[in-house]
Amino acid sequence: MSTIQEPSALAEWENGPFSEAPFAEAESDRTAETAPTPVGFLPWAEASWAENLSPFAEPETDGTPTDEAELRLAEAFAELRDEFFDEAVDNLVAETEDVIGQRFADESSSTAGPEKERLGGAHLSPIQFEAERYLDRLTDGLAGLDVESLDETGLNEMLDRFDPEAAPLSPAGEEFLGSLIRKAKSAVKFVARTAKRVGKAAGGLLAGALKRLRKLVAPLLRRVLSFAIGRLPAPLRAPARLLAGKIFSEQESSGQAEAAEEDFASSPAQATDTEALSESFDAALAEAMVGDEAITAELEALTGDEYEQEGPLESHELELLAEARAKLIDTLSAAGDGEDLAPAVEQFVPALLGALRLGINLVGRPRVVGFLARYLARLIGRWVGPKLSGPLSSAIVDTGLRLISLEQPELERDNEAVASLLAATVEDTVRRLAENEDYIFENEDLMQLATAEAFERSVATNFPPSLVRRGLPPAPSIAGRFVTRRPRSARPYRRFSRMPEVEISASVAERITSFGGVTLGATLRAAGAGFPLRARLHIFEATIGTSLRRIAALERGRLGGSKISSTRLHPLTPTAAGLLLNEPALGVRVGAAFLQSRARVAAGQRFYYLEPIAGGAPTVTPVAARAGTPSQGWIVADTIRSRIVVALYFSETDAQTIAAGVRAGRPAAALLPALTAAYDGVARSFGTPSGRVRIVKETVAGEEFFGSVAGRLLPLVITQLRRVIRSWLLPLLATWMRERSAEFGRASASPGDGVTITATLSGVPGMSVLRDALNGKLGLGTLHTVASGAAFKGTPAGVVTVQAGVHRP
Amino acid sequence: MSILPSAAARLAADDLERQIAHWRAAASTFRDAEEFASEQAWRGVEAHTGLPLRRQLASMVTELIDMGRATQATCRSARHHPEELVVAARAVQQYRRRYAQVEVTLDFFGDAVNSRTSPQLRSALQTLDRLAAESMTPVLTRAGHPPIPVLVYLDKGMGASILRAGIRLWTPGSINPVAAIKIVRHNLYRPTSLFHESGHQVAHQTGWTQSLRGAVTAALEGDPPLQAMWAPWSSEIAADVFAFLHTGYASVTALYDVVGDSRTILRWPVGDPHPVGYLRTLLGCALCRRAFGPGPWDSLEDAMVLSHPTDRTDPTVRTLLDRSRGRLAEIARACLDSPVPGLHGRPMTSVLDPGRVSPSALADLERGAGTSLWVSPHWRRTEGIRLIALAGLREAEHPLDAAGWIDRARTWMTTEPLAA
Incomplete structure (x- = not known):
């Protein structure tokens, strides 16, 4: 194992490719420090299911590939995949978050956790009741019926007869129930269509599939509740081993392909998301739809609730990270001039790595972590303390947000602004460093270079531009910085301190792609915008724990509406930033997996929201119940x-x-x-x-x-x-x-x-x-x-x- | 107030401090916007209207509170320096007056916002906010002015009104950031009067009123009494023409429904900026004839003349009414062709083509859009103003089905549009 050089040797990296330190002012001399004892990763190592990077069980092979079974499973899974169901689940999480958020201002799920669960559970229970009641009625109604003999029209008519009367559910509850009904119908039609092909009676398969679907509703909604109170639920146990492998190989292979082409890497903002939940739901249901004996036997071997993972239902890594962040901010706020900050940084890093999926790269490398802590402590130490923090504090005020709102604005408390900024810089540096590949950490020089680069980019993101060396700020013409909102919560995010005004032509809008490959032009047209569209650009950045629905919920007062949907947040890629702002470096390149759906975003990924400025062509109507689907x-x-x-x-x-x-x-x-x-x-x-x-x-x-x-x-x-x-x-x-x-x-x-x-x-x-x-x-x-x-x-x-x-x- | 003996001065100073403390405490409640309207109602105003409004109101309240702080400091100082009592007393009085002015302003806007009491009303008024703003934007843009946000509120009565953007509010130093338009209940779902009010804003910003006055006066050449009669009505005529350019015949029938009170339709109140109701309606019909040719407005005119013969009014007025009727074609031409200074001397019709709201154009819209016209959010967004014109036209053509048309308009105005 290579030896980590003492901090004094860092001078080479601080003054080598970087003629100056990342800061505009000259770096002062530092004395060498002795390395502290590396801190272990106890909290992270003990989280049983977090050790297992894949939420799915390892594939068990008996040596005999069952191609036919896998094919049917894939078909069934494909039949079930419905992005509207995924969206309905996400919307249900958002709605439940709102219900809880209206009662409990403190976002920490450790505060009033049981009360929040009760409130969220009460919100979801009528939805569960209606869903299960419908499935019971459908199951009873189809019992004994010869569905195979019906043509498509007849089958549709028969299934429609079981549609429930309008129930007094919340908007997201109705949407969820509607999409669940659609899924149930897809399952029935699939079984009716394919049962004969596999030589099975449709009746038996149907009963099994519907029974499975009914049993999946409660665990699914339990996980909706987990998301809503800020925890990450374990996925539904889905022993569809090949489906699992397919899902992951698709994402991983695409990630590898991109990593080979470009010098970027992205960690998910959350280790799991609602889309993964929906996927595991569909995978579990698909198994029952094909009635494969091998798979059924595997399921029957499970005891207890076969849809639950062994181990804890939820992980608390985001809460642990929030606590660690808060502790770091408190330490930085209270630190005196010249105080050693390495221990504070070292206590923070394990919590961050625990929440960071790619933190595996730094796990088991305590020397790297120790070096990183000392490096960061030295460089941020010059801004900490009553005297030293003055210049940074002044610079922050100049670039801070000015808000005029009837709502209680969450302005940065003056004494926390500096600490919050420094904590964000530490977090970003660690994240960026962790996203490097293994071989970087095996080589001393490469590792130190990567650390310096990570720190440099983090400074450029978080510090006021006036304190950053020329050429580093990503958008010099706009001169803003990213400010952490709710730094002490489990779901913080960053907001850019400037809101530039832009004018977007139809042709520019057609060249900008949003989530799912849909163009911005199609999205704006679907929302009724005319061109050229004059708008104010609000820019956000995800950090560990961020979800777009949470940004939409927390920003709605500022963005002027009681109903702002996350569908109005678009990825700020370098292309989008270049076309909208002429500042491509303000955009962030991410893996393709993070451009498919708003449920799955990367830490460090940036987004924008277009606030129409009245005038010109007919403006986009901001208040709405539902987003218009773009072409x-x-x-x-x-x-x-x-x-x-x-x-x-x-x-x-x-x-x-x-x-x-x-x-x-x-x-x-x-x-x-x-x-x-x-x-x-x-x-x-x-x-x-x-x-x-x-x-x-x-x-x-x-x-x-x-x-x-x-x-x-x-x-x-x-x-x-x-x-x-x-x-x-x-x-x-x-x-x-x-x-x-x-x-x-x-x-x-x-x-x-x-x-x-x-x-x-x-x-x-x-x-x-x-x-x-x-x-x-x-x-x-x-x-x-x-x-x-x-x-x-x-x-x-x-x-x-x-x-x-x-x-x- | 002369310099008082020390005991009396202390008494006076105590009283001033007591007074200012009371007014300051009262003013501090202004910080909470829910003192004037519910949070839901505030949120029912779109950001591009609500934010500038709240910014202005917040700025007013901040200044009031700062003024209170300074006044209190003055009063405290007067306790130790009796010679300052006079100044302190004056400051307290000024502060009282300012408090009252701010309260009036906040109350006005609070009441306006608070008319959004139900989801249905919120939706309807938001739609009207948008349509009113849209009606002005093409002209303002062409004239080089920024668009103006609009706050529409509901109140009782017969006629609509506007508190124009850009005018001084009750509180010194504060300028109205939004055009606040009052709409009345009987016209909520047939809101052609909305465009009459937004027409006032546009006429003011583009200098149209003066120019129209000149054009009408020129058209009535040779008849000084008639010129003297019509000239002062220019502002209201401009607003009527603006409503006509946006909604065609619908604006005329709606206007007649408002002015058609037999007690007042022929009356000419001294100093009233509004034309005599009789002439106002006739002018509307003349505008229709000028722009569209013969049509149902001819029957409306005949019916009105039959129902309200001019011999029921004062002979001097009657002469003027009858002479005016003979010159309406010229007046209508002058109204439509009058140059607008803000549009570099081009007429308002160069931006707002009345042909778009002719019965045939509206029928084309109806045919082209099919049954989706009243239900599709697309048409609601892009043709909202012409939908009002069409609903008004059809209601006038099929009076037996008036309730149905009102219902249809109500549905599309209160159904929430799709999100951006």
């Missing part, structure tokens, strides 16, 4: 059934504009360009990590894959596939448009947000080539046929349907 599309290529489904959703605004053109007798001018542009938008995402193209393929030798095509297809194959789908799709849509465009008008007049046009191509030639390409088995000869287009020669049959609302394939 977007999806493609699913099923290589097993040689089928491609393309779904193009048009937001309410876009749908009405098109429908007006159709009614005016101009369908070709109104509809066809919109369809073409929509397909081209989805097709552009082919091959990108956040792409909206999914591929279904068979399992091969135990491998499972259903997901993004990132990194799996050769660029040549992607280009040809994109081109050939277009060549099949557009003529089909043009014919439909000519003969049945009035359907679009009718759909737009129906209740429902927007319109979805779905084109299903069957008998698609070349799917075997696609499969081979995914499996890395594309030979030279086949490559030639791909290049020439012969691989996809032929014209599939096609059907186009139109429906009101959002309908993903």
Whole structure:
């Protein structure tokens, strides 16, 4: 093991690549310090389930791959995945947080924990009651029925008969119940469709699936409550080993791919999130839907509540971190001039690493941690103490937020502003350092360089620009800094001290991508914004424990509405920052996994909210009950059934504009360009990590894959596939448009947000080539046929349907 | 007050301190906005209106409290320096007056905000806030002015009113940051009068009133009594024309419903800036004829003339009314073509095309949007003003179904729109 040099040797790193210290003023000489005894990681090591980085059990193999079973499981899982259910769960958490937050101002879940649980539980219990009552009624109603003999229409009609009467539930409760009902219906339809294929009676499978679904409701809502009171719940136990492996391999492989290309890394702001909860819920249900004996046997072997993990239901790492942060802030506030801060930093680091998923890189490296603590203590020590903190305190006041609000503003207390800033700098430095790969810590020089770089970037983020060396602040023209909000809570976040005004044109908005690959332009149009849009940009940064729904809830007073949804927060990537502010360095690059959904964000990731400034084109209406879904599309290529489904959703605004053109007798001018542009938008995402193209393929030798095509297809194959789908799709849509465009008008007049046009191509030639390409088995000869287009020669049959609302394939 | 003996001076000083303490304590309650309106009502005002308003009110309260602190210090000093008693007494009186002025201001806005008592009213008034602001923005933008936030509030009575943005409030040194428009209950869901009021704001900012006065006077050349009659009405005429440009015939029928009281329709009160109701309605019909040609306004005019013959009024007034009726076409042309200084001499119609609210254009909108017109949030957002015009037009055309049209308008105005 390499020896960590004494702090005096740090002079090389402080004055090497950095001609000055990160601070604008010169660094003063320091005396060497003796290394303190490394602190262990007791709290972290003892958290039983936290030791297990994967929330899923390790795969158990009996040596015999069950390809067929895995395929059915994957199909069932895919059938269940519903982003609206995920959103409903997240909204339910947000609503429950609000209910608790209105009664208990103190966010710490250790304060009045049982009371908060009781209050949150009381809020959720009617929802649980209605959900279970519906499932009981559905189960009883379907008992003995021959669902397999019903066609799709008949099955839908029968299932609709069990829809419950409107119950007096909260808005999020209604949304959750609605999406749960949809999920139950999907499960029933899947079982009815596939039971015969696997030689099983649908009745038995159905009963098992619905029984499982009912049993999952209570544990799911228990975890909703955990999130709402600021704890991280253990996921539902899902022994769907291959699904688990698939989920993680998708994320990890995408992370590795990105790490190989770029010099960034991101840790999740929370070790688990509502999307992971929904995924584990679907995985648990999918098992029952396929009724695989191997999986069923495994489940029956479990004792007690088979959906609960062994060990604690919740982890308290965020609370522990909050306590450690508070202690660090108190120590820094009370420290005298020149006081040794290394012990304070060292007590903080383990709590931070415990909450930081990538903290594994620093675990077991007490020497690195010790070095880091001494390094940070030295550099921040010059700003601590009654005399030394003066310049920093003055600089903070100049860049601080000025708030005028009827609500009780959470202004930084003067005596805490400096301490909070320094604590944030320490936290950021440790996080950034921990995100480095292992080999960095094996090499003395590299490790010290990484430490210095991490510290430099943290200073640039947190310190007032006037105290930071030129060239380091990320947005020199805006001259702000990030201020920690609620630094003592388990769910803090950062807010940028400046709110620049921007004017956004339609073309700029189309070039900025938000979560899920949807453009900012589509999102703004769906919300009724006109262009150019004048807006004030509010910028936030996530730290450990941040959730976007919490930012939306806490900022709503400042952002001017009683209902601000997290759907109005968009990722501030370097592209977005460059286009909006001409300051790309203010944006942050993150892994693709953190750009898919608002439920899953990275610590250090930045976001923006657009507050419309009245005037100009019709302004966005801020107050609302529900966000308008932006226009977007999806493609699913099923290589097993040689089928491609393309779904193009048009937001309410876009749908009405098109429908007006159709009614005016101009369908070709109104509809066809919109369809073409929509397909081209989805097709552009082919091959990108956040792409909206999914591929279904068979399992091969135990491998499972259903997901993004990132990194799996050769660029040549992607280009040809994109081109050939277009060549099949557009003529089909043009014919439909000519003969049945009035359907679009009718759909737009129906209740429902927007319109979805779905084109299903069957008998698609070349799917075997696609499969081979995914499996890395594309030979030279086949490559030639791909290049020439012969691989996809032929014209599939096609059907186009139109429906009101959002309908993903 | 002359310099008093020490005991008397102490007594006077004590009393001044007691007084100022009372007023300061009363003023300190102003810090809590819920003293004037509920938190829900405050939150029912959108940020781009609410924030500047609350900023102004907060600034007023802060100044009042600071003034109280200074006055108290003056009173304390007077306890030890009797020669300062006079100054202290005056300061206390000034502080009382300032307190009252701030209270009036806070009360006004508190009452206005507090009219958002229910979710339905909040939603309707927020919609009207937005529509009123939208009605002004194109003209203000063209004239190089920033957009003006609007606060609409509900009150009883017949007529709407506006407290214009930019005017001095009751509290010295404070300027009204928002256009506060009162709308009355009978017009809440047929709010064409909203645009009459926003028209006042626009006319003031663009200098239109003076120019329209000149144009109407020129149109009535050769008839000095008529010129003298019409010239003072320019401000209200400008506002009526503004409402017409936004909502067409609907503004005329709504106006007639307000002024159609048989006791007052032919009356010409001295100093009233409003035109005689009879002439006001006739002018509206003339504007419709000028912009759209023949239409239901002709029947309205005939009906009104039959119902309210001018021989029921004073002979001098009657002559003027009859002569005015003969010159209405010219007056209408002058109103629509009058140059607007803020628009570099171009008429208001260069920004607000009345053709957009003609019956045929509104029918096109209805046809093009189909049944989604009244339910889709898209149309609510983009065509809110024309929806008001269409509802008013259809209500006038099908009076037996008036309740249905009001209901339809009520539904779309009170259904919450989609989020941004």
